[in-house]
Amino acid sequence: MGENKQFKRALIGAACTLAFAAAGTAQAANWLMLQGTEDPGAAARANVWGFIQAKYEKDFSDANAGGAGGGFVPPKLLGPELDAQDGFNINRARIGVRGTGFPIDSRINYFVLLEMGNNGITHGGGAFAKLTDASVTLNHIPGARVRAGLFKTPGAEEALQAIHVFDYINFTEATNALLLERFPNKTWTEAVGSNPTTGNVGPFTEAQLQGGANLNQFDSPIGAFRDVGVQVFDAFDVGNDWEVSYAAMIGNGNGIEFSNSDGEYDKYLYLSAEKKFGGKGPKAEGLKFFAWGQKGSRLLDKTDDSTPNLVSYDRDRSGVGVKYMRKPFRVTAEYIAADGMIFVGPDKPNFYFTNNTAHGNGADAKASGWYAEGGWYIPNTKFELDARFDTYTSLEDRVNQFRFDKWTLGVQYHFNPKTRITLNYEIRDFECDSGKAPCTAPEPNTPNYNLKGVGNKVGLQLTAIF
Numbered sequence: 315m316g317e318n319k320q321f322k323r324a325l326i327g328a329a330c331t332l333a334f335a336a337a338g339t340a341q342a343a344n345w346l347m348l349q350g351t352e353d354p355g356a357a358a359r360a361n362v363w364g365f366i367q368a369k370y371e372k373d374f375s376d377a378n379a380g381g382a383g384g385g386f387v388p389p390k391l392l393g394p395e396l397d398a399q400d401g402f403n404i405n406r407a408r409i410g411v412r413g414t415g416f417p418i419d420s421r422i423n424y425f426v427l428l429e430m431g432n433n434g435i436t437h438g439g440g441a442f443a444k445l446t447d448a449s450v451t452l453n454h455i456p457g458a459r460v461r462a463g464l465f466k467t468p469g470a471e472e473a474l475q476a477i478h479v480f481d482y483i484n485f486t487e488a489t490n491a492l493l494l495e496r497f498p499n500k501t502w503t504e505a506v507g508s509n510p511t512t513g514n515v516g517p518f519t520e521a522q523l524q525g526g527a528n529l530n531q532f533d534s535p536i537g538a539f540r541d542v543g544v545q546v547f548d549a550f551d552v553g554n555d556w557e558v559s560y561a562a563m564i565g566n567g568n569g570i571e572f573s574n575s576d577g578e579y580d581k582y583l584y585l586s587a588e589k590k591f592g593g594k595g596p597k598a599e600g601l602k603f604f605a606w607g608q609k610g611s612r613l614l615d616k617t618d619d620s621t622p623n624l625v626s627y628d629r630d631r632s633g634v635g636v637k638y639m640r641k642p643f644r645v646t647a648e649y650i651a652a653d654g655m656i657f658v659g660p661d662k663p664n665f666y667f668t669n670n671t672a673h674g675n676g677a678d679a680k681a682s683g684w685y686a687e688g689g690w691y692i693p694n695t696k697f698e699l700d701a702r703f704d705t706y707t708s709l710e711d712r713v714n715q716f717r718f719d720k721w722t723l724g725v726q727y728h729f730n731p732k733t734r735i736t737l738n739y740e741i742r743d744f745e746c747d748s749g750k751a752p753c754t755a756p757e758p759n760t761p762n763y764n765l766k767g768v769g770n771k772v773g774l775q776l777t778a779i780f
Contacts, residue, residue, distance in 0.1 A: 343598045344588065345474045346547050346559050350451050350461045354420035357413055364409035365478040367431070369775035372400035376767035378517055378758075385517025387764045388529055388660050389744060394437035396529040396660060405775075406431040406477065410447065421453040425465065434494070434536035435570065446538055446570055461545045464570060468547070468561035468584030469493065469606045470633050471648055472685075473539040481644075481689060481726065483738045483773040486704035487718040488683025492631060492652040495537035495569055498614045499663040515661040517764065531663040537569030541580060559586045567610040567629075576626060580610030591640050599640045607632040612655050614677055616664055627677045629655040645688040652681045656708055680710045689724075700724035714761060715748040732779040740771040 371392055377384030388396050392403075410427035414420050427447035429435045435444045449463030466474055472489045485494065518527040543565025550558050566573065567580035586604035593599050608631040617623045635648030656676035658665060665676040687702035701723055708716040721741040728734045746753035746761040757763045 343475070344549055344557065344559055344586070345466075345476070346468060346561050346584070346586075347549050349425065349466060349476070350449070350545070350547065351453065351459065352412065352414045352423035352451075354414060354416070354423075354453070357416070357420075357423065359416055360411050360413045362409070362411050363780065364427075365406065365777060365779040366404065367406040367478070367775055367777050368402070368404050369483060369773055370400075370402050371483075371771060371773040373771045374769035375399065376769060377520070378763060378767065385519055386523065386529075387517045389742075389765065389768050391523075391529065393660070394432065394434050394530060397523040397527075404431050405433050408446070408478075422450065423453070424450050435538050436535070437530070441535070444535060444570065446540060457548050457550070458546050459548050461547065462543070464540060464542045464572075465545070466539050467541050467565065467580075467582050467608065468545065468563055469539065469582065469608060469631070470650060471604065471635055471637055471646065478777060478779055481687075481698075481700050481736075482702060482722055482724060483736055483775045484722070484740070486683065486685040486702070487706035487720055488650045488681075488685065488704060491657045491706060491708065491718075492650055492681060492683065493539060495655075496532050496657050496660070496663075497534045497537070497569065497571075498612060498665065499531070499533045529661045531661055533663070535570060540570050541565030541567065541582075542570075542572055543579070545582075547584075555590045557588045557590055559588070560584065567612070576611060576613045578611050578626075580608060580629075583607045601639075602637045603634075604636075605632075605634045614655070614665060616675070616677060625677075627654050629653075642691040642693055643688070644691075645686075647684070647686040649684040650682065654678055654680075656681045658708070675712075676709060679708070679712060681706070681708045682710065683707065687722075696728045698726040698728065700726065713748050713750045713752065714746060715753070716761070716765075717745060717747045719743040734777050736773075736775045736777065738773045738775075740773075742768055742770060744768045 373390060373392055375390035377386055377390070379385065390399070392398055392401060407430045408427055409430070410425070412425045413423065415422040425447055428443055429446045430443045435446060436442065445464065447465050449461050449465040451459055451461040453459050468474065470489060470493055472485060473493045515531050516529050518529060543563055545561055545563035547561035548559070552558050561582070561584040563582040565580045565582065567578065568574060584604070584606045586602055588600045588602035591599040610629050611626050612629050613624045614627055615622055615624050630653040631650065633648055633650040635646065637646045638644065654677065655665065656679045658676045683704065683706035685702060685704035687700070689698055689700035691698045702721070704720050706718045708718070719742070722738055724736060724738045726734050726736045744765045746765065752760050753762060754760070
């Protein structure tokens with residue numbers, strides 16, 4: 315796609331999103347402070363809380379060969395099982411406890427959260443429940459609060475914000491691919507009687523999927539935008555209703571797993587400045603500018619043989635964005651860039667599309683994406699309208715360059731401040747767009763043979779917070 319066409323697409327996306335700009339459950343909130351601290355004068359010693367999200371989704375994609383007998387690839391199926399195109403799911407069911415050490419020491423607070431839903435956290439490794447958060451914050455040093463344990467890393471707004479107030483059912487393609495990390499499978503020497511570094515899986519027909527064929531080949535759970543480490547952070551009132559926040563973190567770089575397999579550490583930096591309009595907590599209103607960066611490395615064996623060939627690859631992520639929230643309007647825009655360890659699909663645990671690694675190798679590739687979204691909380695009603703455009707380019711400047719565009723149109727109905735129902739309709743356009751072979755090769759020897767037929771998706775989700 316030419317630069318002029320991309321620019322026009324960006325203008326159309328921004329204009330349409332601004333036309334729908336609105337307030338909703340996602341706010342211009344300071345997530346560093348909301349998730350990492352407690353009010354020492356008001357917080358309970360143990361506050362039990364949680365939420366449940368139940369949903370129905372249907373994917374309208376066609377099989378590769380254009381019929382029930384053709385093969386399916388992951389973009390045409392529902393996760394985390396990747397074996398059907400429609401169904402009900404309890405995609406999240408989390409319960410946690412948070413509070414302070416009061417009356418012993420109100421300057422110490424904690425946060426614990428357990429996931430029991432059916433998603434990439436519990437599906438990887440077959441766990442029924444998985445600990446997603448377990449942290450302690452020490453608020454003794456003015457300007458330098460210290461948080462240690464397992465918690466969300468400082469980063470992109472879509473990833474850092476609390477999921478139970480997220481205005482959409484699914485993430486943008488860039489956030490899903492670049493920040494919701496999947497970790498390489500272990501090398502053959504750590505497996506039991508098999509080599510897990512499979513190069514390519516599927517496509518599978520409907521009959522094969524019903525017979526137990528598995529497209530999801532990753533052994534470990536997703537990273538869930540989290541890491542185990544220590545963070546120094548705080549927020550400062552700098553006058554005229556402006557608040558500046560920062561965070562610096564060092565972590566294992568292995569998501570919610572308690573290990574550091576490569577002996578290296580990931581580094582995270584975050585900075586935001588917000589003009590506060592009023593309100594507190596998740597309902598705070600304001601205009602927030604933010605920037606963030608993450609730098610680390612991962613060990614990867616790209617070979618599919620009986621010899622371990624682990625190589626260290628850089629994994630760098632960065633982004634900038636802005637969020638405006640003042641009822642009845644909300645607007646958010648964010649740009650994300652990535653270098654190294656580009657996720658190429660749940661059926662490719664070795665980070666390449668095909669056995670020809672020169673065509674599809676994601677280990678040392680680059681990628682980027684952006685989104686613009688907004689909504690309108692209709693005055694004097696319980697309805698909210700949302701619209702979002704996001705675009706993601708993977709394996710940039712490679713012959714296997716991919717572009718994923720998606721529109722999401724949504725309606726939310728708020729029964730009360732803690733219970734709502736969300737309806738989303740996604741319009742998806744996925745293609746290999748380098749203009750070179752293999753993208754231009756005749757079917758079935760082109761990646762577009764797999765992406766041809768990726769259709770729209772509809773979802774209905776009920777969220778209840780307690």
